[in-house]
Amino acid sequence: MKHVKCARCIRCGKEYEATPNVTTCDCGGILDIIYDYDYIQANFTKETLKNRQDPTMWRYRELLPVEESTEAPPLRVGGSPLYEEPRLAAQLGLKKLWVKDDGLNPTASLKDRASAMAVAKAREAGAEVIACSSTGNAASSLAGNAAAAGLKTYIFVPSRAPKGKVAQLMTFGATVISVQGTYEDTFELSKAAIDRWGWYNRNAAINPYLSEGKKTVALEIMEQLNWQVPDYIAISVGDGCTIAGLWKGLKDLHAIGFIDRLPRLISAQAAGCCPLNRAIAENKPWEPMEENTLADSIAVGVPRNAEKALMAIRESNGLVVNVTDEEIMAAQKLLGRTCGVFGEPAGVTGTAGVKKLCEQGAIGANDTVVSVVTGNGLKDVANAIAACGEPISIPSDMELLLKAFADKGIDLQ
Numbered sequence: 384m385k386h387v388k389c390a391r392c393i394r395c396g397k398e399y400e401a402t403p404n405v406t407t408c409d410c411g412g413i414l415d416i417i418y419d420y421d422y423i424q425a426n427f428t429k430e431t432l433k434n435r436q437d438p439t440m441w442r443y444r445e446l447l448p449v450e451e452s453t454e455a456p457p458l459r460v461g462g463s464p465l466y467e468e469p470r471l472a473a474q475l476g477l478k479k480l481w482v483k484d485d486g487l488n489p490t491a492s493l494k495d496r497a498s499a500m501a502v503a504k505a506r507e508a509g510a511e512v513i514a515c516s517s518t519g520n521a522a523s524s525l526a527g528n529a530a531a532a533g534l535k536t537y538i539f540v541p542s543r544a545p546k547g548k549v550a551q552l553m554t555f556g557a558t559v560i561s562v563q564g565t566y567e568d569t570f571e572l573s574k575a576a577i578d579r580w581g582w583y584n585r586n587a588a589i590n591p592y593l594s595e596g597k598k599t600v601a602l603e604i605m606e607q608l609n610w611q612v613p614d615y616i617a618i619s620v621g622d623g624c625t626i627a628g629l630w631k632g633l634k635d636l637h638a639i640g641f642i643d644r645l646p647r648l649i650s651a652q653a654a655g656c657c658p659l660n661r662a663i664a665e666n667k668p669w670e671p672m673e674e675n676t677l678a679d680s681i682a683v684g685v686p687r688n689a690e691k692a693l694m695a696i697r698e699s700n701g702l703v704v705n706v707t708d709e710e711i712m713a714a715q716k717l718l719g720r721t722c723g724v725f726g727e728p729a730g731v732t733g734t735a736g737v738k739k740l741c742e743q744g745a746i747g748a749n750d751t752v753v754s755v756v757t758g759n760g761l762k763d764v765a766n767a768i769a770a771c772g773e774p775i776s777i778p779s780d781m782e783l784l785l786k787a788f789a790d791k792g793i794d795l796q
Contacts (some may be wrong), residue, residue, distance in 0.1 A: 386422050390414040390591055393690055399450060399566050406589050413690055414591040415631075416448045419604035420638045429641060438462035440496055440599035446635050448595050449503050450571030455662070455730035456506075457531040458489040459576050459600055462498040465607040465753070471721040475741045479585035479751040481613070482734070483604055484724050487758030488499055490551060492680075492730070493625060493757040494524035498585065500596030501525060502532045505583040511535060513591045517586035517796060518566055518621065520680050520729075520758050524663065525585050526555035537582060539573035541566050545679060553565060565674055567685040588687030598635065604753055605636055612642050613751040615702070617649035617730035621681030623659055623692025626650055626724035630695035648701035649752075650692070651736030653678045653711065653729075656687075659692050660703035677708045680729030680758055699709065702745060704736040710736045715760065719771075730758035 389398040390405050394412030399405050402414060427445035427499065435442045440461030444451075463485045472480035488495035498521065505513050513529050514537040515521055516585045522538040536557040540549065552559045562569040569588070575585050584590050604616065616633075620626050626648060636642045652660045655675030660728040662669035669689050674682040685689060686692065696703065706714075711728050713737035718724045726734070734754045740746045760767050775791070788795065 388417045403504045456502040460495045481753045483755045490524045490527040491759035492520040494520040497593040497596040498524040498528040501585040510583035512582045514582040516570040517543045524550035526557035530555040541569045594628035598632030601632030616754045617733040617754045619685040620650045624684045624687035627691035648699040648705045652730045654705040657705045661704045678728040706735040725760035726756040727762040729757040730756045
């Protein structure tokens with residue numbers, strides 16, 4: 384890869400050749416992929432990008448750590464819409480607000496970006512089996528992307544994973560291991576199994592290429608905004624890999640001169656599981672927390688990518704905000720009713736955070752904000768119904784319909 388220099392440990396600085404199987408540093412630190420920005424600038428321009436017809440994440444190949452000969456995996460990952468939402472912006476008291484609906488990826492979450500990268504690197508490594516642990520979305524995205532590429536998967540999920548996500552896994556033909564315990568228990572068993580059988584590792588805090596896939600959401604946002612940088616980008620945070628990838632993409636664009644400044648990040652976590660935000664707010668090392676939230680995709684009490692995530696928040700002079708499950712469910716309804724965007728609880732946590740920061744006055748009336756919805760609401764219909772209520776259920780009778788309307792206070796006059 385002419386445009387990639389090495390993989391470098393963010394803790395001790397040790398450098399490794401960027402091979403497909405590179406994982407973590409000898410010191411236990413997480414690796415970061417280092418690019419030759421001078422080479423990229425000489426071979427990649429905005430005009431080059433403008434003339435490309437490919438709408439997927441692979442339109443940014445010059446900023447991705449893959450060989451020139453590596454084919455893009457089959458599923459159409461990336462190219463999700465960025466909606467400007469003036470009604471919601473006015474309701475929140477913002478100058479401008481955009482919603483990036485990444486729940487429209489093939490398996491309905493942003494995690495498809497990481498899994499597509501995992502499939503590409505597994506092919507480079509000559510692997511036939513990929514495995515990971517996940518609270519749900521990473522699992523279903525890996526299973527779907529791997530199935531399309533003809534690769535076998537072993538997926539470890541905590542037993543609390545929503546049935547919609549488990550159904551995806553089974554449909555995609557994954558071997559699913561439902562672990563009776565926490566996400567930490569699930570991760571440890573997956574790690575032991577991967578080490579034992581030598582499967583390709585899709586665990587995002589172990590495999591440095593996964594954040595490189597996730598960063599494409601930042602590349603898309605900035606291209607969709609015609610390289611005009613918003614004041615803030617808000618995103619839900621669990622293990623820290625997504626916000627780390629978002630920041631990496633923004634820094635890449637700044638380094639090659641595609642954007643002239645960097646936005647501030649908003650890290651939104653569930654109040655019942657917010658170890659990274661708590662570390663920032665209290666200015667101390669992060670500590671494990673219990674996983675007490677209905678937002679299962681970000682219910683990570685022991686975040687595996689804490690170092691990169693905390694670095695992203697601090698380097699961007701970012702804001703942290705914790706939202707209750709009730710605030711998350713309210714944001715789910717708000718997005719649906721003002722924007723027509725259906726997000727799962729974890730997917731709308733960024734928007735719940737934006738709403739709360741606006742109410743607190745932390746975000747100003749002249750600020751511009753992008754909120755990323757990371758997963759589709761069909762992933763977890765049980766909580767969507769709990770948030771919005773059951774439908775009117777009556778026999779086919781006009782009098783009963785009128786009574787039901789009256790009971791609900793619906794006035795059609």
